[in-house]
Amino acid sequence: MLYFGNNLVAKQKDFRTMASGYISTNIVQIWCQIMSVLDMRRSIDQPKRVFFSEVVFMTLEKATNLQKSKSVASRAIFNNLCRALDHQLESISLDISDASLVFFSILRHQHFYLMCFNFMTSRLQVIDNRPTPERIKAKNKYEECPEKLLVAFTKYLTLKKNPLAKKMKSMKVEYMKMPWQNEENAVDFHEAYADLYRHVNSRLYTFLTSLRAKYAATILMSPMNTLLPKVTKATKEIYKQSK
Template sequence: MVEEQEIPAKSSMEESDATASETVMGNSNMEGQAVEKSIEERVTEPSEIVAEDSTMEEQVVADPSETKAEDLTMEDQVAGPAWEPIFKSERGDFLFHFDMETITPNLEVSTNVIDVWSQILNVLELYKEDDRLPTRYFFKISGINLLYFIEKHTNEEKLQSFTKSVDECFREDEKHLKSLENFDILFFPVCRENHLYLICADFINGLFRVIDNSSNGTDFEERYKSIPEEIKKVLVAYLDQVKHPNTERIRNTKPIRMQMKWRTKNNHVDCGVFLMLHMESYHGLKNWDCGLFLESDKQKRQLDLLRSKYAAKILLSDLNLIKNKFLKLVQVFEEKSENERKKMIDYAIVHRKERESS
Protein backbone atom coordinates (compact mmCIF):
# COMPACT_ATOMS: atom_id res chain seq x y z
CA MET A 1 0.00 0.00 0.00
CA VAL A 2 1.09 3.57 -0.63
CA GLU A 3 1.96 5.59 2.43
CA GLU A 4 0.87 9.20 2.62
CA GLN A 5 3.28 12.11 2.55
CA GLU A 6 4.58 12.99 5.97
CA ILE A 7 2.76 15.65 7.94
CA PRO A 8 4.95 18.26 9.63
CA ALA A 9 5.02 18.48 13.40
CA LYS A 10 6.92 20.59 15.85
CA SER A 11 10.54 19.61 16.40
CA SER A 12 11.74 19.77 19.97
CA MET A 13 14.98 21.28 18.67
CA GLU A 14 13.04 24.16 17.16
CA GLU A 15 10.86 24.90 20.17
CA SER A 16 11.86 26.86 23.23
CA ASP A 17 11.29 25.55 26.73
CA ALA A 18 8.45 28.05 27.05
CA THR A 19 6.37 26.02 24.60
CA ALA A 20 7.29 22.59 25.90
CA SER A 21 3.80 22.09 27.27
CA GLU A 22 1.94 23.40 24.25
CA THR A 23 -1.68 22.39 24.17
CA VAL A 24 -2.53 19.08 22.58
CA MET A 25 -6.17 19.81 21.85
CA GLY A 26 -6.38 19.62 18.08
CA ASN A 27 -5.53 22.78 16.16
CA SER A 28 -6.01 25.05 19.15
CA ASN A 29 -3.78 28.09 19.59
CA MET A 30 -4.14 28.01 23.37
CA GLU A 31 -0.98 28.29 25.43
CA GLY A 32 0.61 25.32 27.16
CA GLN A 33 -0.87 26.36 30.48
CA ALA A 34 -4.25 25.18 29.16
CA VAL A 35 -2.96 21.62 29.08
CA GLU A 36 -1.37 21.86 32.49
CA LYS A 37 -4.45 23.45 34.04
CA SER A 38 -5.31 21.47 37.14
CA ILE A 39 -8.32 19.21 37.26
CA GLU A 40 -9.72 21.37 40.03
CA GLU A 41 -9.66 24.39 37.72
CA ARG A 42 -11.24 22.45 34.89
CA VAL A 43 -14.17 21.15 36.88
CA THR A 44 -15.22 24.66 37.87
CA GLU A 45 -15.68 25.67 34.24
CA PRO A 46 -19.09 25.45 32.49
CA SER A 47 -19.93 21.95 31.34
CA GLU A 48 -19.13 21.22 27.70
CA ILE A 49 -22.18 19.02 27.11
CA VAL A 50 -25.66 20.43 27.41
CA ALA A 51 -28.36 18.11 28.71
CA GLU A 52 -31.56 18.58 26.74
CA ASP A 53 -34.16 18.20 29.48
CA SER A 54 -32.39 18.75 32.77
CA THR A 55 -28.92 18.98 34.23
CA MET A 56 -27.27 15.91 35.63
CA GLU A 57 -27.22 17.68 39.00
CA GLU A 58 -31.02 17.54 38.93
CA GLN A 59 -31.04 13.93 37.81
CA VAL A 60 -28.55 12.71 40.40
CA VAL A 61 -29.00 13.79 44.01
CA ALA A 62 -26.09 13.12 46.34
CA ASP A 63 -26.78 10.71 49.18
CA PRO A 64 -26.48 12.66 52.47
CA SER A 65 -24.99 9.58 54.11
CA GLU A 66 -22.26 9.34 51.46
CA THR A 67 -18.72 9.25 52.78
CA LYS A 68 -16.96 12.58 52.35
CA ALA A 69 -14.10 12.52 49.87
CA GLU A 70 -11.70 14.11 52.32
CA ASP A 71 -12.37 11.25 54.78
CA LEU A 72 -11.54 8.49 52.29
CA THR A 73 -8.43 6.39 52.74
CA MET A 74 -5.71 6.23 50.09
CA GLU A 75 -7.12 2.92 48.86
CA ASP A 76 -10.65 4.34 48.73
CA GLN A 77 -9.52 7.44 46.85
CA VAL A 78 -7.54 5.84 44.05
CA ALA A 79 -7.64 2.06 44.43
CA GLY A 80 -11.35 1.67 44.99
CA PRO A 81 -13.23 -1.62 44.53
CA ALA A 82 -12.23 -2.97 41.13
CA TRP A 83 -15.79 -3.50 39.92
CA GLU A 84 -17.30 -0.35 41.38
CA PRO A 85 -19.08 1.66 38.63
CA ILE A 86 -17.30 4.93 38.00
CA PHE A 87 -19.15 5.97 34.82
CA LYS A 88 -22.76 5.22 33.94
CA SER A 89 -24.78 6.71 31.09
CA GLU A 90 -28.46 6.64 30.21
CA ARG A 91 -27.57 4.49 27.21
CA GLY A 92 -26.27 1.78 29.50
CA ASP A 93 -22.54 2.38 29.06
CA PHE A 94 -20.49 1.49 32.14
CA LEU A 95 -16.93 2.02 33.23
CA PHE A 96 -15.70 0.31 36.35
CA HIS A 97 -12.93 1.49 38.63
CA PHE A 98 -10.67 -1.15 37.12
CA ASP A 99 -11.29 0.22 33.61
CA MET A 100 -10.66 3.81 34.61
CA GLU A 101 -7.39 2.99 36.33
CA THR A 102 -5.93 2.06 32.96
CA ILE A 103 -5.80 5.74 32.09
CA THR A 104 -3.10 6.28 34.72
CA PRO A 105 0.48 6.61 33.38
CA ASN A 106 2.28 3.52 32.09
CA LEU A 107 -0.82 1.35 31.74
CA GLU A 108 -2.51 0.34 28.49
CA VAL A 109 -5.86 2.09 28.14
CA SER A 110 -8.86 -0.25 28.28
CA THR A 111 -11.01 -0.60 25.16
CA ASN A 112 -14.00 0.11 27.42
CA VAL A 113 -12.55 3.58 28.03
CA ILE A 114 -12.23 4.09 24.27
CA ASP A 115 -15.88 3.11 23.77
CA VAL A 116 -17.04 5.69 26.33
CA TRP A 117 -14.72 8.25 24.72
CA SER A 118 -16.46 7.62 21.37
CA GLN A 119 -19.81 8.30 22.99
CA ILE A 120 -18.58 11.54 24.57
CA LEU A 121 -17.09 12.77 21.29
CA ASN A 122 -20.32 12.01 19.43
CA VAL A 123 -22.28 14.18 21.85
CA LEU A 124 -19.70 16.97 21.65
CA GLU A 125 -20.10 16.88 17.86
CA LEU A 126 -23.77 17.74 18.26
CA TYR A 127 -22.99 20.95 20.09
CA LYS A 128 -19.83 22.16 18.39
CA GLU A 129 -19.97 25.84 17.49
CA ASP A 130 -17.77 25.88 14.38
CA ASP A 131 -19.95 24.79 11.45
CA ARG A 132 -16.96 25.00 9.10
CA LEU A 133 -15.54 21.80 10.54
CA PRO A 134 -16.56 18.50 8.94
CA THR A 135 -19.18 16.42 10.71
CA ARG A 136 -17.76 13.32 12.38
CA TYR A 137 -19.08 10.07 13.80
CA PHE A 138 -17.16 7.76 16.14
CA PHE A 139 -17.89 4.05 16.28
CA LYS A 140 -17.14 1.90 19.30
CA ILE A 141 -14.56 -0.87 19.26
CA SER A 142 -17.16 -3.22 20.72
CA GLY A 143 -19.50 -2.41 17.84
CA ILE A 144 -17.12 -3.15 14.99
CA ASN A 145 -14.65 -5.79 16.21
CA LEU A 146 -16.62 -8.51 14.41
CA LEU A 147 -15.68 -6.84 11.12
CA TYR A 148 -12.03 -7.80 11.30
CA PHE A 149 -12.20 -11.29 12.74
CA ILE A 150 -11.84 -12.38 9.15
CA GLU A 151 -11.39 -16.10 9.68
CA LYS A 152 -14.48 -16.52 11.86
CA HIS A 153 -17.28 -14.72 10.03
CA THR A 154 -18.64 -14.53 6.50
CA ASN A 155 -19.09 -11.24 4.64
CA GLU A 156 -22.85 -11.55 5.10
CA GLU A 157 -22.48 -12.03 8.86
CA LYS A 158 -20.22 -9.00 9.05
CA LEU A 159 -22.69 -6.87 7.09
CA GLN A 160 -25.55 -7.99 9.32
CA SER A 161 -23.51 -7.22 12.43
CA PHE A 162 -22.50 -3.79 11.15
CA THR A 163 -26.06 -2.96 10.10
CA LYS A 164 -27.35 -3.91 13.54
CA SER A 165 -24.64 -1.81 15.20
CA VAL A 166 -25.45 1.26 13.10
CA ASP A 167 -29.19 0.87 13.62
CA GLU A 168 -28.73 0.62 17.38
CA CYS A 169 -26.43 3.64 17.45
CA PHE A 170 -28.81 5.93 15.60
CA ARG A 171 -31.90 4.65 17.37
CA GLU A 172 -30.38 5.70 20.68
CA ASP A 173 -28.47 8.81 19.63
CA GLU A 174 -29.66 12.32 20.37
CA LYS A 175 -30.94 15.25 18.36
CA HIS A 176 -30.99 14.90 14.56
CA LEU A 177 -28.75 11.87 14.03
CA LYS A 178 -30.58 9.57 11.64
CA SER A 179 -28.09 7.96 9.29
CA LEU A 180 -24.47 7.97 8.16
CA GLU A 181 -25.44 10.46 5.45
CA ASN A 182 -25.09 13.21 8.05
CA PHE A 183 -21.35 12.72 8.42
CA ASP A 184 -18.25 13.68 6.46
CA ILE A 185 -15.77 11.47 8.34
CA LEU A 186 -16.36 8.12 10.03
CA PHE A 187 -13.96 6.97 12.75
CA PHE A 188 -13.27 3.29 13.42
CA PRO A 189 -11.05 2.67 16.47
CA VAL A 190 -9.35 -0.71 16.16
CA CYS A 191 -7.83 -3.00 18.76
CA ARG A 192 -5.76 -5.84 17.38
CA GLU A 193 -3.06 -7.79 19.25
CA ASN A 194 -3.22 -5.30 22.14
CA HIS A 195 -2.47 -2.35 19.87
CA LEU A 196 -4.94 0.50 19.37
CA TYR A 197 -5.11 2.62 16.24
CA LEU A 198 -7.61 4.50 14.10
CA ILE A 199 -9.16 4.04 10.66
CA CYS A 200 -11.01 6.96 9.03
CA ALA A 201 -13.36 7.00 6.07
CA ASP A 202 -13.22 10.55 4.70
CA PHE A 203 -16.05 11.30 2.26
CA ILE A 204 -14.90 14.88 1.64
CA ASN A 205 -11.44 13.98 0.36
CA GLY A 206 -12.29 10.47 -0.83
CA LEU A 207 -9.70 8.87 1.45
CA PHE A 208 -9.47 5.82 3.68
CA ARG A 209 -6.75 6.51 6.24
CA VAL A 210 -4.95 4.49 8.89
CA ILE A 211 -3.80 6.73 11.75
CA ASP A 212 -1.34 4.84 13.94
CA ASN A 213 1.04 6.35 16.49
CA SER A 214 3.54 3.56 15.87
CA SER A 215 5.94 3.90 12.95
CA ASN A 216 7.10 0.29 13.29
CA GLY A 217 6.52 -2.08 10.40
CA THR A 218 7.08 -0.63 6.94
CA ASP A 219 5.08 -3.32 5.14
CA PHE A 220 1.42 -2.30 5.22
CA GLU A 221 -0.01 -5.79 4.61
CA GLU A 222 2.22 -7.40 7.20
CA ARG A 223 1.40 -4.84 9.89
CA TYR A 224 -2.35 -4.44 9.43
CA LYS A 225 -3.15 -7.75 7.71
CA SER A 226 -6.39 -7.10 5.81
CA ILE A 227 -8.19 -5.25 8.60
CA PRO A 228 -8.47 -1.86 6.80
CA GLU A 229 -9.70 -3.55 3.63
CA GLU A 230 -12.20 -5.69 5.54
CA ILE A 231 -13.65 -2.66 7.32
CA LYS A 232 -13.84 -0.76 4.04
CA LYS A 233 -15.48 -3.71 2.29
CA VAL A 234 -18.22 -4.00 4.92
CA LEU A 235 -18.70 -0.23 5.04
CA VAL A 236 -19.12 -0.01 1.25
CA ALA A 237 -21.56 -2.94 1.30
CA TYR A 238 -23.59 -1.15 3.96
CA LEU A 239 -23.50 2.15 2.07
CA ASP A 240 -24.74 0.36 -1.06
CA GLN A 241 -27.49 -1.26 0.98
CA VAL A 242 -28.79 2.09 2.26
CA LYS A 243 -28.08 3.90 -1.05
CA HIS A 244 -25.68 6.37 0.50
CA PRO A 245 -25.06 9.26 -1.94
CA ASN A 246 -21.28 9.37 -1.43
CA THR A 247 -20.36 5.70 -1.65
CA GLU A 248 -18.37 6.16 -4.86
CA ARG A 249 -16.00 8.57 -3.13
CA ILE A 250 -14.42 5.75 -1.15
CA ARG A 251 -15.36 2.60 -3.10
CA ASN A 252 -12.09 2.31 -5.01
CA THR A 253 -9.76 4.06 -2.58
CA LYS A 254 -6.84 2.17 -1.10
CA PRO A 255 -6.13 2.47 2.62
CA ILE A 256 -3.28 4.88 3.26
CA ARG A 257 -1.11 4.90 6.37
CA MET A 258 -0.47 8.45 7.53
CA GLN A 259 3.13 9.28 8.40
CA MET A 260 2.87 11.89 11.14
CA LYS A 261 6.07 13.32 12.54
CA TRP A 262 5.00 12.58 16.11
CA ARG A 263 4.83 8.82 15.51
CA THR A 264 6.82 6.62 17.88
CA LYS A 265 9.19 3.65 17.68
CA ASN A 266 9.76 2.82 21.33
CA ASN A 267 6.52 3.79 23.07
CA HIS A 268 4.51 0.59 23.48
CA VAL A 269 2.12 1.64 26.24
CA ASP A 270 0.48 4.91 25.16
CA CYS A 271 -1.28 3.81 21.96
CA GLY A 272 -4.66 4.31 23.66
CA VAL A 273 -3.81 7.89 24.61
CA PHE A 274 -2.63 8.60 21.07
CA LEU A 275 -5.87 7.10 19.77
CA MET A 276 -8.01 9.32 22.01
CA LEU A 277 -6.06 12.40 20.92
CA HIS A 278 -6.26 11.46 17.23
CA MET A 279 -10.01 10.94 17.52
CA GLU A 280 -10.44 14.27 19.25
CA SER A 281 -8.24 16.38 16.99
CA TYR A 282 -8.40 14.94 13.45
CA HIS A 283 -10.76 16.78 11.08
CA GLY A 284 -9.38 15.60 7.74
CA LEU A 285 -6.96 18.50 7.31
CA LYS A 286 -3.95 17.88 5.09
CA ASN A 287 -1.59 19.74 7.40
CA TRP A 288 -3.07 18.32 10.60
CA ASP A 289 -0.96 19.02 13.68
CA CYS A 290 -2.20 17.58 16.97
CA GLY A 291 0.40 19.56 18.94
CA LEU A 292 2.63 16.71 20.08
CA PHE A 293 6.40 16.90 20.03
CA LEU A 294 8.56 14.29 18.35
CA GLU A 295 9.10 11.13 20.39
CA SER A 296 10.97 12.33 23.47
CA ASP A 297 10.65 12.92 27.20
CA LYS A 298 8.71 16.08 26.34
CA GLN A 299 6.22 14.08 24.32
CA LYS A 300 5.88 11.57 27.16
CA ARG A 301 5.05 14.39 29.58
CA GLN A 302 2.41 15.64 27.15
CA LEU A 303 0.87 12.17 27.00
CA ASP A 304 0.76 11.89 30.79
CA LEU A 305 -0.97 15.28 30.95
CA LEU A 306 -3.48 14.04 28.40
CA ARG A 307 -4.24 11.04 30.58
CA SER A 308 -5.23 13.39 33.41
CA LYS A 309 -7.25 15.57 31.06
CA TYR A 310 -9.16 12.65 29.56
CA ALA A 311 -9.80 11.03 32.95
CA ALA A 312 -11.39 14.26 34.20
CA LYS A 313 -13.32 14.74 30.97
CA ILE A 314 -14.84 11.27 31.23
CA LEU A 315 -15.56 11.26 34.95
CA LEU A 316 -17.05 14.75 34.97
CA SER A 317 -18.95 14.52 31.68
CA ASP A 318 -22.63 15.35 31.89
CA LEU A 319 -23.18 11.93 30.33
CA ASN A 320 -21.97 10.39 33.57
CA LEU A 321 -25.03 9.94 35.78
CA ILE A 322 -22.85 9.35 38.83
CA LYS A 323 -20.35 12.16 38.28
CA ASN A 324 -21.31 13.95 41.51
CA LYS A 325 -19.91 11.03 43.46
CA PHE A 326 -16.47 11.71 41.99
CA LEU A 327 -16.48 15.48 41.68
CA LYS A 328 -15.18 15.95 45.23
CA LEU A 329 -12.82 13.01 44.88
CA VAL A 330 -11.12 14.54 41.84
CA GLN A 331 -10.75 17.85 43.64
CA VAL A 332 -9.31 16.20 46.76
CA PHE A 333 -6.84 14.26 44.61
CA GLU A 334 -5.66 17.48 42.96
CA GLU A 335 -5.08 19.06 46.36
CA LYS A 336 -2.50 16.40 47.16
CA SER A 337 1.16 17.10 46.51
CA GLU A 338 2.73 15.64 43.39
CA ASN A 339 4.58 13.10 45.53
CA GLU A 340 1.37 12.05 47.32
CA ARG A 341 -0.46 11.66 44.02
CA LYS A 342 2.34 9.51 42.64
CA LYS A 343 2.26 7.27 45.70
CA MET A 344 -1.51 6.87 45.40
CA ILE A 345 -1.26 5.96 41.73
CA ASP A 346 1.61 3.53 42.34
CA TYR A 347 -0.40 1.93 45.14
CA ALA A 348 -3.38 1.44 42.85
CA ILE A 349 -1.25 -0.13 40.13
CA VAL A 350 0.53 -2.52 42.53
CA HIS A 351 -2.77 -3.74 43.99
CA ARG A 352 -4.69 -4.08 40.70
CA LYS A 353 -4.43 -7.87 40.52
CA GLU A 354 -5.63 -8.56 44.05
CA ARG A 355 -8.58 -6.18 43.66
CA GLU A 356 -9.53 -7.73 40.32
CA SER A 357 -10.04 -11.09 42.01
CA SER A 358 -11.85 -9.67 45.04
Protein backbone atom coordinates in the same frame (compact mmCIF):
# COMPACT_ATOMS: atom_id res chain seq x y z
CA MET B 1 -19.27 2.18 39.27
CA LEU B 2 -18.33 5.74 38.30
CA TYR B 3 -19.88 6.04 34.84
CA PHE B 4 -23.07 4.76 33.28
CA GLY B 5 -24.57 6.22 30.13
CA ASN B 6 -26.15 4.77 26.99
CA ASN B 7 -25.39 1.24 28.20
CA LEU B 8 -21.68 2.01 28.58
CA VAL B 9 -20.10 1.37 31.98
CA ALA B 10 -16.80 2.33 33.61
CA LYS B 11 -15.74 1.30 37.08
CA GLN B 12 -12.96 2.55 39.31
CA LYS B 13 -10.57 -0.06 37.92
CA ASP B 14 -11.19 1.29 34.40
CA PHE B 15 -10.33 4.86 35.42
CA ARG B 16 -7.18 3.65 37.16
CA THR B 17 -5.84 2.61 33.75
CA MET B 18 -5.81 6.31 32.82
CA ALA B 19 -2.80 6.78 35.10
CA SER B 20 -0.34 5.19 32.66
CA GLY B 21 0.10 2.35 30.20
CA TYR B 22 -2.75 0.54 28.47
CA ILE B 23 -6.18 2.10 28.78
CA SER B 24 -9.31 0.06 29.45
CA THR B 25 -11.41 -0.60 26.34
CA ASN B 26 -14.45 0.57 28.36
CA ILE B 27 -12.84 4.01 28.60
CA VAL B 28 -12.06 4.05 24.87
CA GLN B 29 -15.67 3.15 23.99
CA ILE B 30 -17.04 5.90 26.21
CA TRP B 31 -14.54 8.43 24.85
CA CYS B 32 -15.51 7.64 21.24
CA GLN B 33 -19.15 8.27 22.09
CA ILE B 34 -18.38 11.52 23.92
CA MET B 35 -16.23 12.72 20.99
CA SER B 36 -19.12 12.19 18.58
CA VAL B 37 -21.46 14.11 20.89
CA LEU B 38 -18.99 16.95 21.40
CA ASP B 39 -18.59 17.24 17.64
CA MET B 40 -22.28 18.11 17.38
CA ARG B 41 -21.31 21.51 18.86
CA ARG B 42 -18.68 22.23 16.21
CA SER B 43 -18.68 25.54 14.38
CA ILE B 44 -20.44 25.62 11.01
CA ASP B 45 -17.15 25.82 9.07
CA GLN B 46 -15.72 22.68 10.68
CA PRO B 47 -16.01 19.18 9.10
CA LYS B 48 -18.41 16.78 10.77
CA ARG B 49 -16.60 13.97 12.56
CA VAL B 50 -17.98 10.64 13.78
CA PHE B 51 -16.17 8.18 16.05
CA PHE B 52 -16.86 4.45 16.28
CA SER B 53 -15.29 2.28 18.97
CA GLU B 54 -13.25 -0.89 18.37
CA VAL B 55 -16.36 -3.01 18.94
CA VAL B 56 -17.43 -2.43 15.32
CA PHE B 57 -14.32 -3.81 13.66
CA MET B 58 -14.18 -6.76 16.04
CA THR B 59 -17.25 -8.12 14.25
CA LEU B 60 -15.13 -8.41 11.08
CA GLU B 61 -12.19 -10.34 12.51
CA LYS B 62 -13.29 -13.64 10.96
CA ALA B 63 -14.67 -12.15 7.77
CA THR B 64 -13.45 -13.44 4.40
CA ASN B 65 -14.52 -12.17 0.98
CA LEU B 66 -17.53 -10.23 2.28
CA GLN B 67 -18.04 -8.63 -1.12
CA LYS B 68 -19.02 -11.83 -2.92
CA SER B 69 -19.67 -14.45 -0.29
CA LYS B 70 -23.31 -15.33 0.42
CA SER B 71 -22.61 -17.96 3.04
CA VAL B 72 -24.53 -18.10 6.30
CA ALA B 73 -21.34 -17.19 8.18
CA SER B 74 -20.72 -14.09 6.03
CA ARG B 75 -24.31 -12.92 6.44
CA ALA B 76 -24.06 -13.40 10.21
CA ILE B 77 -20.83 -11.36 10.33
CA PHE B 78 -22.38 -8.55 8.30
CA ASN B 79 -25.53 -8.57 10.45
CA ASN B 80 -23.38 -8.27 13.58
CA LEU B 81 -21.56 -5.33 12.02
CA CYS B 82 -24.86 -3.62 11.21
CA ARG B 83 -26.11 -4.11 14.76
CA ALA B 84 -22.90 -2.69 16.20
CA LEU B 85 -23.04 0.38 13.95
CA ASP B 86 -26.76 0.92 14.50
CA HIS B 87 -26.37 0.64 18.26
CA GLN B 88 -23.59 3.22 18.45
CA LEU B 89 -25.48 5.64 16.21
CA GLU B 90 -28.90 5.19 17.76
CA SER B 91 -27.58 5.49 21.32
CA ILE B 92 -26.81 9.16 20.67
CA SER B 93 -29.33 9.79 17.85
CA LEU B 94 -26.57 10.51 15.34
CA ASP B 95 -27.03 10.92 11.58
CA ILE B 96 -23.84 10.31 9.57
CA SER B 97 -25.21 11.14 6.10
CA ASP B 98 -23.34 14.47 6.08
CA ALA B 99 -20.16 13.31 7.83
CA SER B 100 -16.80 14.40 6.43
CA LEU B 101 -14.59 12.22 8.62
CA VAL B 102 -15.62 8.84 10.05
CA PHE B 103 -13.13 7.31 12.48
CA PHE B 104 -12.96 3.65 13.48
CA SER B 105 -10.89 2.69 16.49
CA ILE B 106 -9.08 -0.61 15.80
CA LEU B 107 -7.69 -2.94 18.46
CA ARG B 108 -5.57 -5.82 17.19
CA HIS B 109 -2.72 -7.71 18.80
CA GLN B 110 -3.05 -5.52 21.92
CA HIS B 111 -2.44 -2.38 19.87
CA PHE B 112 -4.76 0.49 19.02
CA TYR B 113 -4.72 2.41 15.76
CA LEU B 114 -7.26 4.31 13.68
CA MET B 115 -8.87 4.00 10.29
CA CYS B 116 -10.56 7.14 9.00
CA PHE B 117 -12.90 7.47 6.04
CA ASN B 118 -11.97 10.91 4.76
CA PHE B 119 -14.80 11.91 2.44
CA MET B 120 -13.04 15.18 1.61
CA THR B 121 -10.11 13.37 -0.02
CA SER B 122 -11.79 10.04 -0.89
CA ARG B 123 -9.25 8.13 1.19
CA LEU B 124 -9.49 5.49 3.87
CA GLN B 125 -6.57 6.64 5.98
CA VAL B 126 -4.74 4.21 8.26
CA ILE B 127 -3.28 6.19 11.18
CA ASP B 128 -0.82 4.27 13.32
CA ASN B 129 1.93 5.48 15.66
CA ARG B 130 4.00 2.45 14.67
CA PRO B 131 5.65 2.67 11.23
CA THR B 132 5.61 -0.24 8.82
CA PRO B 133 8.91 -2.16 9.22
CA GLU B 134 11.30 -2.19 6.29
CA ARG B 135 10.85 -5.02 3.80
CA ILE B 136 7.24 -5.50 4.92
CA LYS B 137 4.38 -4.23 2.80
CA ALA B 138 1.72 -2.19 4.62
CA LYS B 139 -0.99 -4.41 3.15
CA ASN B 140 0.66 -7.44 4.77
CA LYS B 141 1.18 -5.68 8.10
CA TYR B 142 -2.50 -4.81 8.41
CA GLU B 143 -3.63 -8.18 7.02
CA GLU B 144 -6.09 -6.53 4.63
CA CYS B 145 -8.09 -5.05 7.53
CA PRO B 146 -8.60 -1.74 5.67
CA GLU B 147 -10.01 -3.62 2.68
CA LYS B 148 -12.37 -5.56 4.97
CA LEU B 149 -13.68 -2.38 6.56
CA LEU B 150 -13.98 -0.65 3.18
CA VAL B 151 -16.15 -3.44 1.77
CA ALA B 152 -18.24 -3.87 4.93
CA PHE B 153 -18.90 -0.16 5.51
CA THR B 154 -19.81 0.30 1.84
CA LYS B 155 -22.34 -2.53 2.12
CA TYR B 156 -23.74 -0.99 5.31
CA LEU B 157 -24.15 2.49 3.78
CA THR B 158 -25.74 0.98 0.67
CA LEU B 159 -28.18 -1.06 2.77
CA LYS B 160 -29.16 2.08 4.70
CA LYS B 161 -29.48 4.06 1.44
CA ASN B 162 -27.05 6.57 2.91
CA PRO B 163 -25.82 9.28 0.48
CA LEU B 164 -22.25 8.52 1.52
CA ALA B 165 -22.47 5.14 -0.24
CA LYS B 166 -21.93 6.81 -3.63
CA LYS B 167 -18.73 8.45 -2.36
CA MET B 168 -17.35 5.07 -1.28
CA LYS B 169 -16.83 4.05 -4.92
CA SER B 170 -13.80 6.33 -5.23
CA MET B 171 -12.39 5.56 -1.77
CA LYS B 172 -8.78 4.30 -1.78
CA VAL B 173 -6.67 3.02 1.12
CA GLU B 174 -3.89 5.36 2.24
CA TYR B 175 -1.27 4.43 4.83
CA MET B 176 -0.36 7.64 6.61
CA LYS B 177 3.25 8.49 7.44
CA MET B 178 3.84 10.83 10.36
CA PRO B 179 7.15 12.15 11.76
CA TRP B 180 6.20 11.02 15.28
CA GLN B 181 5.87 7.33 14.41
CA ASN B 182 8.22 5.01 16.30
CA GLU B 183 8.77 1.32 17.02
CA GLU B 184 9.56 1.74 20.72
CA ASN B 185 6.05 2.65 21.86
CA ALA B 186 4.43 -0.30 23.62
CA VAL B 187 1.40 1.72 24.73
CA ASP B 188 -1.67 2.43 22.63
CA PHE B 189 -1.15 5.64 20.72
CA HIS B 190 -4.54 7.05 21.68
CA GLU B 191 -2.82 8.31 24.80
CA ALA B 192 0.69 8.34 23.29
CA TYR B 193 4.16 7.62 24.43
CA ALA B 194 4.24 7.71 28.23
CA ASP B 195 7.07 5.23 28.73
CA LEU B 196 9.21 6.62 25.91
CA TYR B 197 8.89 10.26 26.91
CA ARG B 198 9.48 9.53 30.57
CA HIS B 199 13.14 9.26 29.54
CA VAL B 200 13.26 11.57 26.54
CA ASN B 201 11.17 14.57 27.44
CA SER B 202 9.90 15.04 30.97
CA ARG B 203 7.87 18.12 30.00
CA LEU B 204 6.01 16.24 27.30
CA TYR B 205 5.47 13.28 29.63
CA THR B 206 3.91 15.68 32.16
CA PHE B 207 1.77 17.14 29.38
CA LEU B 208 0.52 13.70 28.28
CA THR B 209 -0.22 12.73 31.88
CA SER B 210 -2.24 15.93 32.32
CA LEU B 211 -4.16 15.09 29.12
CA ARG B 212 -5.16 11.74 30.57
CA ALA B 213 -6.39 13.51 33.71
CA LYS B 214 -8.35 15.95 31.54
CA TYR B 215 -9.96 13.10 29.58
CA ALA B 216 -10.87 11.25 32.77
CA ALA B 217 -12.47 14.38 34.22
CA THR B 218 -14.37 15.02 30.96
CA ILE B 219 -15.80 11.50 31.05
CA LEU B 220 -16.76 11.68 34.73
CA MET B 221 -18.37 15.12 34.42
CA SER B 222 -20.11 14.43 31.12
CA PRO B 223 -23.87 15.14 31.07
CA MET B 224 -24.20 11.65 29.57
CA ASN B 225 -23.03 10.17 32.87
CA THR B 226 -26.20 9.29 34.81
CA LEU B 227 -24.03 8.84 37.91
CA LEU B 228 -22.80 12.45 37.76
CA PRO B 229 -24.75 13.58 40.90
CA LYS B 230 -23.26 10.67 42.86
CA VAL B 231 -19.76 11.39 41.60
CA THR B 232 -20.09 15.11 42.36
CA LYS B 233 -21.30 14.41 45.89
CA ALA B 234 -18.46 11.97 46.56
CA THR B 235 -15.92 14.45 45.19
CA LYS B 236 -17.18 17.17 47.55
CA GLU B 237 -16.94 14.79 50.52
CA ILE B 238 -13.37 13.87 49.62
CA TYR B 239 -12.48 17.56 49.30
CA LYS B 240 -13.95 18.34 52.74
CA GLN B 241 -12.03 15.51 54.35
CA SER B 242 -8.77 16.70 52.81
CA LYS B 243 -9.04 20.19 54.32
